[in-house]
Amino acid sequence: MAVTANRNSWLPLRALSGWTTKDLNGDLAAGVTLAAIAIPEQMATARLGGFAPEIGFFAFVAGSLAFALLGANRHLSVGADSTITPLFAGGLALIATAGSPHYVALAGMLALMVGFLVALSGLLRLGWIADLLSVPVTTGFLAGISVHIIVSQMPSMLGLPAESGETLRRIGEIAANIHLTNPWSLAIGLGVFLIVFIAEHISARIPAALIGMVLATLAVMLFDLKSHGVEVLGALPNGLPQPAMPLVGFKDMQALVPLALLIAIVVMVQTAATCRSFVPQDGSQPDVDRDFIGVGAGSILSGLFGAFAVNSSPPRTAIVAHSGGRSQVSGLIAAAIVLALGAFGGGLLANVPQAALAGVLMFVAQHLLRWKVFASVYRQAPVEFALILVTMAAIVALPIETGVAIGIGLSLLHGIWSFTRAQVIELAQVPGTSVWWPSTDHNPGKRLSGVLVAAFQAPLSFVNADHFKRGLLNLIDARSEDVKLVVLEASNIVEIDYTAAQALTEAILHCRDHGAVFAIARMESLRAQAALQRFGIADLVGPQRIFHSVDAAIKSLDPGKRQPKEQDEMP
DSSP states (O other): OEEOOOTTSOOSOGGGTTEEGGGHHHHHHHHHHHHHHHHHHHHHHHHHTTSOHHHHHHHHHHHHHHHHHHOOOSSOOEEOOTTTHHHHHHHHHTTSOTTSHHHHHHHHHHHHHHHHHHHHHHHTTOGGGGGSSOHHHHHHHHHHHHHHHHHHHHHHHHTOOOOOSOHHHHHHHHHHTGGGOOHHHHHHHHHHHHHHHHHHHHOTTSOHHHHHHHHHHHHHHHTTGGGGTOOBOOOOOOSOOOOOOOOOOHHHHHHHHHHHHHHHHHHHHHHHHHHHHSOOTTSOOOOHHHHHHHHHHHHHHHHHTTOOOOEEOHHHHHHHHHTTOOSTHHHHHHHHHHHHHHHHOGGGGTTOBHHHHHHHHHHHHHHHOOHHHHHHHHHHOHHHHHHHHHHHHHHHHSOHHHHHHHHHHHHHHHHHHHHHTOOEEEEEEOTTSSOEEEOOSSOOOEEETTEEEEEEOSOBOTTTHHHHHHHHHHHHHHTTTTOSEEEEEOTTOOOBOHHHHHHHHHHHHHHHHTTOEEEEEOOOOHHHHHHHHHTTHHHHHOGGGEESSHHHHHHHHOTTOOOGGGEEEOO
């Protein structure tokens, strides 16, 4: 038996294409391993968001089922995720009380909105949105989320009353109550954390979180730790959720729009990074847009079943890949196990200590701190290291959705700033060749008398148009009496917008006013070529003055048809 689907089609079950019964053993082993990892993780993440633990099970089932149906990646695991949970929990807490029916309804509607935005981005092939966050900003974002998780879980880890409110205030209250720490809760939380931490360094396939949770539960039962103040989950309700549309007012929906946009961007960034990290074994390219559809559908289904927005998980995806998973059948097997536990096994979780789940989330939090990236950026790009610190501080000190918005804004501003730093440079001829290259102290190159070859090393847009024009005019004016031919080497100009086209036109007219001929060489970008036609620049320059190479332009347009003896060395 084999499941077939055209890779290039939009039909469902892409992630099961080519599956045969021979793949069952690998998917079964990976599915059981994934379920063992997901059970404690999904419970802990649900609690992090202010939900009953079993809601995390339903989010995982919805994400796994929808992605298997509509996604493309054969290993990607979708479910409750600790990266986005603090985001929506912080945002929803400003509108409703955590755990209240209104809060749950808002979370469901938010899941529908996030799912719609992510799936629509896939349908419209907007995978480039995933590149809005630079690595430093993403690192700072994850570090800030890590601090939120740690602060939120410290009360459970220490056996203290739960805190709410702003992160800095919660840190102060925890510090003030530190003397009330329950040593049993602390021992359980640290024990589970150490079990998971050590096991990860042995093998990622060890279900250490489940092992730690089972051992902690046995300790509670054997030593009657409830009588020593250790808080437990209590019996969870058995049963399956009933699909329903979340009931929220129009004003609430309006209030959720900014939060939905932020979370959708984070989901797309993480999904794109994950699916690109686990490429198809047949050597084909990952289909990020199709995976957006699968993950978005997971949030929609999750919202309809009373849960919350879901996301792809890099650690769980790695577990599937390294455990021999062959397709999304492994995710469906894991979902079936988790669903059975949620439907019939609530009583088995009655004595799970809260501190054990806090220990699991503490491990997740430290995993979000990318120390190697911190060190690398600090050594190699100090300015971008400041982006890490500012983004992290904003997410910790401000409302979390505000901090994320600032991080995205900083990432975009940094990208724009990089464009504005592009310089117009003069190129020199490499002796004995037809190659024109930036001049350096070690390789000054040759310059032809009367000829200026200039290059701009970025797309031309409104953010750098004036900088480009002034740079080019300065080069021309510096040799105004000598220059008879100006050649713009345009291999790096991949786009020209309206503002940039006006700047380029002014530069061409300036050349003519100084008696110089203007030519363009090596404009390889089809979009830039189309812009030349659209803005009338091709007609202004003249088709006969647009060349495939600098050498061809000079041979054709050299005013005096000079010989190589007229070359002089570039200073």
